Amino acid sequence: MLLKIKNITLSFAKGKDSFKILNGLNLDVPKGKITALIGGNGAGKTTLFNIISGFQKDFSGEISYCHCGLDPQPPLRLENLRADKISRLGIGRLFQSKGLLPHLTLLDNMKLCSNDTSGEFPFAYLFRNKKLLAIENEKEMKAKNILTQLFGENNKYLGMLNAMGCDFSYGEQRLLSLAGLFMGNYDLLLLDEPTAGVNPVYIENIKDIIRKMVAAGKTVLLIEHNMLFVKDLADIVAYMDDGQIKFTGTPNEIINNQEVKNSYLGIE
Amino acid sequence: MFLQFIINGIITGVLYSLSAIGFALVYNTTRIFHIAVAALYVAGAYIFYFAFHTLEFPLWAAGILALLFTAILSILTEISVYRPLYRKKSSLNTAMIASIGIMTILINGIALLFGNETKVLDNSIQQVFTFGEIIVTLPQMGQAIIGIILIAALFAFLGFSNFGLEVRALCNDAALFEISGFNVKTTRLIVFALSGVFLAAGSCLTAYDIGMDPHIGMPVLINAMVAMIIGGTGRIRACIVGGLLLGILQALVVFQFSANWQNAITFLVLLLFLFFKPQGIFGSKKRLV
Numbered sequence: 001m002l003l004k005i006k007n008i009t010l011s012f013a014k015g016k017d018s019f020k021i022l023n024g025l026n027l028d029v030p031k032g033k034i035t036a037l038i039g040g041n042g043a044g045k046t047t048l049f050n051i052i053s054g055f056q057k058d059f060s061g062e063i064s065y066c067h068c069g070l071d072p073q074p075p076l077r078l079e080n081l082r083a084d085k086i087s088r089l090g091i092g093r094l095f096q097s098k099g100l101l102p103h104l105t106l107l108d109n110m111k112l113c114s115n116d117t118s119g120e121f122p123f124a125y126l127f128r129n130k131k132l133l134a135i136e137n138e139k140e141m142k143a144k145n146i147l148t149q150l151f152g153e154n155n156k157y158l159g160m161l162n163a164m165g166c167d168f169s170y171g172e173q174r175l176l177s178l179a180g181l182f183m184g185n186y187d188l189l190l191l192d193e194p195t196a197g198v199n200p201v202y203i204e205n206i207k208d209i210i211r212k213m214v215a216a217g218k219t220v221l222l223i224e225h226n227m228l229f230v231k232d233l234a235d236i237v238a239y240m241d242d243g244q245i246k247f248t249g250t251p252n253e254i255i256n257n258q259e260v261k262n263s264y265l266g267i268e
Numbered sequence: 269m270f271l272q273f274i275i276n277g278i279i280t281g282v283l284y285s286l287s288a289i290g291f292a293l294v295y296n297t298t299r300i301f302h303i304a305v306a307a308l309y310v311a312g313a314y315i316f317y318f319a320f321h322t323l324e325f326p327l328w329a330a331g332i333l334a335l336l337f338t339a340i341l342s343i344l345t346e347i348s349v350y351r352p353l354y355r356k357k358s359s360l361n362t363a364m365i366a367s368i369g370i371m372t373i374l375i376n377g378i379a380l381l382f383g384n385e386t387k388v389l390d391n392s393i394q395q396v397f398t399f400g401e402i403i404v405t406l407p408q409m410g411q412a413i414i415g416i417i418l419i420a421a422l423f424a425f426l427g428f429s430n431f432g433l434e435v436r437a438l439c440n441d442a443a444l445f446e447i448s449g450f451n452v453k454t455t456r457l458i459v460f461a462l463s464g465v466f467l468a469a470g471s472c473l474t475a476y477d478i479g480m481d482p483h484i485g486m487p488v489l490i491n492a493m494v495a496m497i498i499g500g501t502g503r504i505r506a507c508i509v510g511g512l513l514l515g516i517l518q519a520l521v522v523f524q525f526s527a528n529w530q531n532a533i534t535f536l537v538l539l540l541f542l543f544f545k546p547q548g549i550f551g552s553k554k555r556l557v
Contacts, residue, residue: 053447087449095447101440103502104433112437112448132430165440184449 001066002188002219003029004075008051008061010044010243021047022059023243029188031066034210034220036230038254039240040264045223046096048240049190052221053093054083065089065188092186096193096223099173100165106176107161110143111136113180139183146182150209171198178209182216189213191222195229207233227265231255239264272402273523274516279408281515282415286470287488288495288507289422293463296439296502298456299360303367304345305467305492306485307374312338312468313475313484314378317387327476335468342464343457345370351453371485379482388479407477418469419508422462426504435459439502487531494534498541500548509549 005027011018021044029035037045050056052063064075067089078086087093092113100109116135147157157176160167168176174194181189191210195203203226210220210233224230230237230251237254239247241264247257254260261267287309294302315337319330349366395406404412426432438445438455446452470488471480492507495514499506517537518530541548 055443055446082451083443083446084449084451087447093447095443098441098444101437101444103440104436108433108437112433112445112450116449 001028002031003027003052003066003221004062004064005029005048005052006062006064008048008059008063010047010051010056010059020243022051025061025240025244027238027245027248029219029221030236031187031219032214032217033235034214034222034233035236035238036234036251037221037223037238037240038225038227038230038260038264043240044243045240046192049093049192049221049223052078052086053091053190054078054081054086065091087184090185090187091190092181092184092188093190094174094177094181094192094194096196099170099177100168100180102164102166104165105162106157106165106168107140107143109165109176110146110180110183111139113183114139114142114185116185142183146179150179150182150205150212171202174198175202175205175209178206182213186218188219188221191220191224193223193225195224195226203229227255269401270523273519275402275404276408277516277519278512279404279412279515280519281512282412282419283470283474283511284491284495284515285419285508285511286415286466286473287492288499288511289419289504290463290465290467290470291489291492292496292501292504292507293435293459293466295496296504297435297459298350298354298363300350300367301360301364302463303364303489304370304374305463306489307371307378308338308342308345308464308485309467309471309488310375310378310480310482310485311341312464312471313480314382314387314482315468316472316475317382317389317480320389321387331472334472335465338468338471339461339464341374342460342467346456346460351456375482375485382482384482386479386481387475389476405477407473411473411477414469414473418466422466422504431455431458490531491534494538496548497538498548500550503550506548506550513549 005025008022008025009020010022011020013019025044025048027037027048037048039045047056051059059079061079063078065078066075067073076089078089081089100106101112104112116139143161144158147155151157165173174197178191178194194206194210198206207229210222214220222234234251237249237251238245239254239257239260247254247260249257255265287305290309291302291305294300294305312334316330316334319325319333320327323330325333349370350363353363353366397404397406397409426435434445434450434455437448437450438452442452445455471484474480474484474488491514492511495510496507497510498513499508499510514534514537517533521527521529521533545551
């Protein structure tokens, strides 16, 4: 397992008003597979993503991440790590409501996604200028290659590398954010509703991108309400309700589960 | 005479630019309306005075000490006040009120230590340089040269380092910045330190010329804020254009009317920009929703 989530409990508010967003949640995410997390609004799916990626603290339970590398290493515990450290361990994320950084160019957005911190030290350029410039050039080439691989030769985005993030439509920003995840050295990708607000043509592109991610050895955990998309793409589906994983199985098993049909899909 | 006022305006504009950069670095990155800038500005001037007058440091060493100390003080405001508020997801209004608190405490502390009367660093007759009809004093020359060097250094620093890109990314969206593997805390600390350096530079250069009292900070904050807004928020180069424009405009007001009208014209310009070009000179139209 790449990611093991054990007995996660999180409550908001205190005293009488306390309610559990996550209530002893357990989930295993196998390496190299697409695991889809489905469930009604308020089931705690995005909260779980926030916990895994380090944005939500004050919860109880364990998250173990098998840090992939050439040497086998003991699983790392993520509970007390900051979001930036978790990202550097190889966990990337697509947010539900965020696209590109609005006032940075597409190229800068792509470069920042590379989770490479060469030159982060403010005066690094004074000491290792040539090496850092070479790294920057490599990043630019990689960004162009990724855009070419995903959207074809001479696609319009290659000519828009200097356009600002906010110049792209919402759907394009989602696509390009997904493309940005290829820049980084990520092993696990958390994709929060990648098809939300995106037109059908783009949805097909997103499917292709995610398949390419898995073919490139990445593991995907995605939240999605579009059941056709989930059925087409996911290897494993976990149904979430009341802050717990109620059922886990193949897409067909979950879609045909009577309780899922009644309480989530609205099919008698 | 007119040209003399323009030159005076440009030099004042460089000083406004330094303060505006000090304010904008924090505002653009964190969106905190960093009113404590006024107190840090005063602190910089008084450390300069203390090191030069009391400790009898050479002028340059007193200046460097003031820059370092103000940078540290600026970092302390982040660590002790803004960071805990950020961690608790407090609103930016709360941070602004806290900032007013920092300003009040620091300015009163400085007044208690040094008194409320005006302090002068050097009251000897200053050397002047004459270029045709234009006269520039030695402190004015220092203000222009050091100010321009500092601004150029900042541009090189932000423009040619990954750090510049990181600052802009943090200014865009902290969560996306963090999820890309960058440390928000460290980046904010460096930004606060840089802000302190620019505030201290502005205050030392001004204080050497015209002296100081504990209440010089607020008018500077207002000018810095106006310079940033008319230049266009979110861009450091806008602070320079805004600062220069404001400096020249105020000098022309003195030339044409009287110094009493400076503040009124400053706010008139601010209002005109807010009504007709709220995005500032360098701002561009963007998607509204």
